[in-house]
Amino acid sequence: MGQRVFLVGLTLFAAIWIIPMLWMFALSLSSNEALQLDTRTLVPIDFTTSNFASVLQGGLTGRWMLNSVVVTLTTTVVTLILSAMAGYAFARISFRGKSVVYPLVLAGLMVPREAMIVPLFLMFAEADMHNTYQALILPRIAAPLGVFIMTQFMAAIPLETEEAARVDGANHWTIFWRIFLPMSIPALTALGIFTYILTWNDFLWPLVSATDREMFTITTGLASLQGNFAQATELGSLMARGVVASLPLLVLFLIFQRQLVRGISLGSGSK
DSSP: OHHHHHHHHHHHHHHHHHHHHHHHHHHHTBOHHHHTTOOOOSSOSSBOSHHHHHHHHSTTHHHHHHHHHHHHHHHHHHHHHHHHHHHHHHHHOOOTTHHHHHHHHHHGGGSOGGGGHHHHHHHHHHTTOTTSHHHHHHHHHOOHHHHHHHHHHHHTSOHHHHHHHHHTTOOHHHHIIIIIHHHTHHHHHHHHHHHHHHHHHOOHHHHHHOOSGGGOOHHHHHHHTOOTTHHHHOHHHHHHHHHHHHHHHHHHHHHHHHHHHHHHHHHHTOO
């Protein structure tokens, strides 16, 4: 009986989570004129695909999507590499100043992103790097959370594994590349998904850094197409933009959901 109640509860929470998505998808397939009369539906009203056609044909949607893919994939790969290397160093290598450097890295978790916008803008302006991929990527690759996750995960790997490799003559690089990195795939997968989602959804920094329409990401680009009274007259188009922007994230989650859950569970048990 307890297990059935638990399953019913999970089903209820899943329904609550998925209903807004179904509502968004239904409205995206409804005409804007019909939605001015009623929006309380999970079934398309006056079915139409013109909302998606206007999104895909309007502006530079293809270019914006490409920008988001380039920025997100590059940021994710570089963040994983740097976080894994830093995590191994903090977890397995003794060096002078380690007790000071690691807390300073973690202190970055306490700094709000908004507090860094002005210094970042001035720094990239002085370097004349705005409206470039570098400006959209570089601020994201410094990820204190990624370093913390990888440090905790690698610190939980049994010491005997490293000692056996040292007996065979392996150095730090060999141990990291051939032993620790493959064993850290669950944590890397979870971190990669988190980084991908946060980078794809980022709106504030691309809005500040990219002023050239051709350098907009999908979030800022679709927002630029919104009219002043879009909530009242273009609700279907707004929902279609939301579907287009979120669809890659949904597909990614469906593909890697098991690895994500496994990485979180292993990471939480590695204290």
